[in-house]
Amino acid sequence: MSDSYFAEKQVAIAAVRRACALTSSVFNKLVRNETLTKDDKSPVTVGDFAAQAVVNTILSRTFPHDPIVGEEDASDLRADTGASLRERVVALANESLTAPLQPGESESWGLGPTHHRTTEELLAAIDRGNYEGSRTGRMWTLDPIDGTKGFLRGEQYAVCLALIVDARVELGIIGCPNLPADPAQPAGERGALFVATRGHGAFQLPLRPAGEALQPEEQAARLQIPRFTPERLNLLESVEKAHAKLSFNERVARVLGVTRPPTRMDSQAKYAALARGDGGVYLRMPVGSGYREKIWDHAPGSLLVEEAGGVVTDSRGQPLDFGLGRTLGENYGVVGAGKEVHATVLEAIKQANQEEAKEECQ
Ligand SMILES: Nc1ncnc2c1ncn2[C@@H]1O[C@H](COP(=O)(O)O)[C@@H](O)[C@H]1OP(=O)(O)O
Numbered sequence: 001m002s003d004s005y006f007a008e009k010q011v012a013i014a015a016v017r018r019a020c021a022l023t024s025s026v027f028n029k030l031v032r033n034e035t036l037t038k039d040d041k042s043p044v045t046v047g048d049f050a051a052q053a054v055v056n057t058i059l060s061r062t063f064p065h066d067p068i069v070g071e072e073d074a075s076d077l078r079a080d081t082g083a084s085l086r087e088r089v090v091a092l093a094n095e096s097l098t099a100p101l102q103p104g105e106s107e108s109w110g111l112g113p114t115h116h117r118t119t120e121e122l123l124a125a126i127d128r129g130n131y132e133g134s135r136t137g138r139m140w141t142l143d144p145i146d147g148t149k150g151f152l153r154g155e156q157y158a159v160c161l162a163l164i165v166d167a168r169v170e171l172g173i174i175g176c177p178n179l180p181a182d183p184a185q186p187a188g189e190r191g192a193l194f195v196a197t198r199g200h201g202a203f204q205l206p207l208r209p210a211g212e213a214l215q216p217e218e219q220a221a222r223l224q225i226p227r228f229t230p231e232r233l234n235l236l237e238s239v240e241k242a243h244a245k246l247s248f249n250e251r252v253a254r255v256l257g258v259t260r261p262p263t264r265m266d267s268q269a270k271y272a273a274l275a276r277g278d279g280g281v282y283l284r285m286p287v288g289s290g291y292r293e294k295i296w297d298h299a300p301g302s303l304l305v306e307e308a309g310g311v312v313t314d315s316r317g318q319p320l321d322f323g324l325g326r327t328l329g330e331n332y333g334v335v336g337a338g339k340e341v342h343a344t345v346l347e348a349i350k351q352a353n354q355e356e357a358k359e360e361c362q
């Protein structure tokens with residue numbers, strides 16, 4: 001792995017690893033009343049809030065001038081009705097931040113047993129994620145638990161962090177605590193960390209740090225999307241019908257001549273799976289509800305796929321624009337695939353659109 005954004009990469013890997021340890025341990029202890037429903041009807045748990053508190057606390061200490069676009073905010077925790085939730089989030093975040101230093105971490109990052117934070121400090125850290133985004137300058141974007149529904153089901157979710165500079169994703173980190181470490185052994189050990197730096201490749205590392213060095217070459221496996229023939233392709237798609245138009249995916253699969261059933265998976269674990277050679281196509285078409293995709297849901301995943309030799313665009317072939325604010329703007333869907341397959345998928349989408357329009361006229 002190269003030295004481009006080396007300091008940022010070290011810090012971001014450590015932050016995502018701590019957040020993954022936190023969320024995995026919280027899953028086993030989650031009780032009723034530790035999950036809220038947000039205004040958009042999506043769930044948020046003490047794990048989402050605490051993971052955002054941890055990552056933002058570390059980033060604020062190490063890169064104090066960088067703004068952060070994070071999914072969550074602390075308003076529900078500050079409310080009187082949020083008192084017990086707030087206490088739990090503070091306890092979980094402090095437990096994570098005060099855990100012993102791991103290989104590659106520095107005490108100057110404000111980590112380790114003497115670094116307890118106050119409630120106000122942790123709520124303020126969560127709210128550091130309120131940045132509105134920008135076309136220029138540096139910013140981080142964080143999804144503390146991507147795929148909260150998957151997390152609650154004990155299935156796939158991901159802790160996702162990216163550094164964006166002048167609207168271009170430069171660094172992407174995705175921690176997947178429930179993803180098999182080795183795709184050839186689906187029932188084997190779980191947990192994988194994915195790291196991509198623009199121009200320097202995509203890598204899988206162990207989720208738990210091993211040995212003294214942070215990322216010795218032998219621990220990082222370089223990822224490359226293989227060439228796919230249609231018989232070997234299958235679509236990687238959302239589990240949630242409300243998030244993506246799965247009936248349209250079926251049509252696209254038919255046009256492509258894909259015979260294998262789709263792989264349904266929550267979160268940016270889909271991008272990680274694609275980057276390491278699973279499926280061959282990431283397809284997410286809008287359901288027509290006016291939902292706008294968020295930058296934290298695609299920034300690290302899209303860089304990971306690009307650095308593994310793939311292409312990620314909207315369904316018209318336009319690049320995703322990370323400079324518009326907290327969202328990607330009007331939603332035309334997202335398509336990710338290896339270079340050769342990507343163009344074929346865009347063609348198949350055109351054809352599927354025409355077929356659908358024709359049927360709707362009849
Ligand atoms: N109505 C919606 N349409 C599309 N995506 C949504 C919607 N509501 C939430 N999401 C986000 O979609 C992503 C899940 O994608 P997938 O369906 O592929 O697993 C998550 O980031 C989820 O947020 P969250 O981070 O809160 O889980």
Ligand SMILES: [Mg+2]
Pocket residue numbers: 042043044071148
């Ligand atoms: Mg959410």
Ligand SMILES: [Mg+2]
Pocket residue numbers: 143145146147296297
């Ligand atoms: Mg998300």
Ligand SMILES: [Mg+2]
Pocket residue numbers: 048071143144145146147148
């Ligand atoms: Mg989330």
